[in-house]
Amino acid sequence: MQQNNPENIGRKPVRRVVIAGGGTAGWMAAAVISRILGKTLDITLVESDEIGTVGVGEATIPSLIQFHQLLELNEADVMRATQATFKLGISFENWRAPGEDYIHSFGLTGVDHWTAGFQHFWHKGRQRGLASDFGDYCLELKSAQLGRFAHLPNDVMNYAYHLDATLYARFLRKYSEGFGAKRVEGKIDQVMLDAASGHVTGLKLGNGALIEGDLFIDCTGFRSLLLGQTMGVEYDDWSQWLFNDTAIAVQTELMGEPVPMTRAIAHGAGWQWRIPLQHRVGNGHVFSSKYMDGEEAMQILLDNLQGEPLTQPRMIKFKPGQRKQSWKGNVVAIGLSSGFLEPIESTSIHLIQRNLIRLMQMFPADGICRSDIDEFNTQVQREIAHIRDFIILHYKVTSRADTPYWEAARNMEVPASLQHRIDLFRETGRVFRTEGELFTESSWLQVMLGQGLTPEQHHQSADLMGDAELSQFLGSIRQKIERTVQQLPSHQAYVQRFCRAERPS
Known part of the structure; x- marks a missing residue:
């Protein structure tokens, strides 16, 4: 019968949400759910002061800005509270080869034509001796190199933050509690299950308290106490491509x-x-x-x-990889409990917010249904696979062979999806972004070129420009960026003026 079929889950309305674990993931979850649905839900977060959090995810990517806008947070207030600075990208040092560096910035490089990306015109310019370094045509990259920053009109500067993860969780806790979220102190001693449905019914704490709920958010970190240990969701190990553990x-x-x-x-x-x-x-x-x-x-x-x-x-x-499901039954894993790659491109907090936004879009107010679960898990797997490939790229495309580690990375067989991208760029100079993919064409270009991958040809559109026209096209972009960067204040001066925080005592 339907009520005994865990695939249909009985369509029990969700009125009580329990978040297991605090830290960045837990309090981001509490912030989103309480801000959007706090008037209709009972929201409880369980965490223990005795259990530490990983708390090292201090670098972010630009999507966090949109997350704060959804919560209607004041940027300067957040930055002051978290001792934050601005981030324009990542400086990769010794990755291509010892002594060779490049920057993967958050900016777009050059100006594309509708037939071909900017890299084709730049590549032709290099052949003719008319182009300088690829990074000279990116505002964010040049600003990062020179240590300059400012908010610019029309949001033309793409940026993120460096922030104190512990202070960030503290800030979000105060915010969440303002919208009705409740914090309960205690260690989770036992996860209670319903024998018929296999769903979690409550968390029994070490002091004997029982926290009951309809939907449980697993933010217990690498332990994955609810999704992994209790619900038995298996883990896809990706250490054959990502060696760091x-x-x-x-x-x-x-x-x-x-x-x-x-x-x-x-x-x-x-x-x-x-x-x-x-x-x-x-x-x-x-x-x-x-x-x-x-x-x-x-x-x-x-x-x-x-x-x-x-x-x-x-x-x-840690073990690089991803749970085969991020949502099973009435448990949704957010953050490290659902998987972890590594912090090289600062994607951990992004994946937390993406899954929270996804959950809000599919929130099962009138009852959990299989179609929502399947769609959620499909989207999560698709997104994480794209990010996984981008991270593997940093290790696969290198000239380093000075240690067994780098030699093994260079020679490893990578996922077919990544190998196709590498081959496509090497043979044609083309980069295409999949719909919904996190990293832009510009990101792929900056890393592939920075790691030493050079295309064998360029689009014929670039051949239609004579030397004078191509030189003027490239020069105008570079000069505009140079003029803008020279007018920017130093990063330190701007931080002091915009969001200076008191030094902790």
Whole structure:
């Protein structure tokens, strides 16, 4: 009968939402649900002060700006509360080869023609000796290089933030509680299930309290207590493409002015991040335990710090991959509980917000149905696969063979979807973006060219320009960017004026 069929789930109305776990994912979930549906729902977040959060996701991408706009948050207020700085992209150092650097910025490069992307005209210009570096035609990239920033008219500057993840969760908690969300302190001792439907009915805490609900949001991090451990959703392991499985994180004093970009510095078996905030710097070393032991990785990190450590280094183990489902029954996993790639392109917070927006669009107010679950999971898998391919690209396309790690990365067999993109660009210079894909054509171009992948040909549209016309076309773009960047204040001066935060005591 229908009421006993877990595929139909009985269509029980959702009136009580329980969020298991706090941190960035938990409080982002509480913020969205309470802001949009707080008047119609009972929203409870369960977290324990005794359980730490990963809390190192301090670099973001521009989509977070739209998330804050949906919540009607004041940008300067958020930045002050989280000791935030601006981010225009990522500096990849030693990735293509030792001593060779490039920047993947958030900006669009050059001006496209309807028949062909800007890279074709740039490529022809390089052949004729008329073009400078590809990055010279991108406003955000040049601004990042020179350490400059400002909000510009018509939102022509694409940017994101570096922020303190712990302070961000604290800010969102206060916001959520203002819209009726309740926080319950306690460790989850047992997840209660309904024998007939297999759904979660409540969370029993260590103090004996029972928190009952209709829909449960799993924000328990790598433990995936509800979706993985309780609901038994299996994990797709992607370590055959993404070798890194360990991170060591440490905070240091801020030395000098914070730059408006994240630094990703490649080492022998991984890479080091450096993320400048207003009051300190977030640092870490992401590496593969197969190719480097923890003691050596720790020493590399400590030897390459700038400024005195403010915290003890913390080691974090992870498995790159994704749950086969992010929504099963009445459990939706948000954040690390649903999967994790690695932080190289700062996509973790983006994936949290995307799944929350997706959940709001499919919110089962009148009861959970199979079609919503299937559509949700299909969209999640499609989006994460695109991001996975983009991250693998950084390792596959390299000239490095100086260590076994880099040699293995360069020689690995990658997903067919990524291999097609690589072949297409190498053979034709073309890049096409799939509908709904996170990273733009410009992102793919900046990374592929930065990593040393050069197209063998260009579109014939570029051949129709004579030297004078092509030189004028390229020069006008570069000069406009140079004039704009020269008028920008320093990043530090702008932060001080726009969102200066009090130094924590």
